[in-house]
Amino acid sequence: MKKLKASYYQRSDVVEIARDLLGKLVITKWEGQLTAGRIVETEAYRGITDRASHAFGAKRTARTEVMYATGGIAYVYLCYGLHHLCNVVTGTRDEPHAVLLRGIEPVEGLTIMSKRTGKGKDDKTIGAGPGNLSRALGISLAHNGHSLLGDSFYIAEDGFLLPEKNIMATPRIGVDYAGEDASLPYRFIIHNNPWISKKNAFLPIKND
């Protein structure tokens, strides 16, 4: 099992990173509670020119400042007052790229995930969708700006092989406000993976 290193996150193409993160493991160890899930769904938010991104137009606020840091940390923010959405910051300093983690398949700590979410261990929605994913892994606003290079919160490669043909790109979810950018194929899913919510499962526009 190999932890992804700084150079992985600091590459310039956030769309490529979002695609490549499929099949990797997200691991959290909070106070001795180990949980891990395989990434089955991501979305890329591409710098200051992406109308769907919080950093569109080089917008810098207290909240978005984390996105401008060097790649390899988490950008967590509160959505609708109740959901903590977890992004992976990528690129170099002052390049505000981010990958939203939207779905995991549980791999470790299912009992803990079940307790955190209040869902049954066989419930396929336990890590489906960005809000559920964060709940299952115990990620909250408290982890905004947290390093992904340490031992408590990181992403790793475990040799799992994901065939290219199983990767599908679709438009992103819930970004209708982004105009033409709303239709960009920046959402990546593992085709037919049961841990993606049914609502979001099929919107294919590209498959190669």
Next chain:
DNA sequence: CGACCGATCGTCT
């Protein structure tokens, strides 16, 4: 099935 709606609060105007 799909459409709709309420929850709930940090952030920005």
Next chain:
DNA sequence: GACGATCGGTCGA
């Protein structure tokens, strides 16, 4: 004071 990169429940066809 308005508004979400959501979720889960309800209602009607």
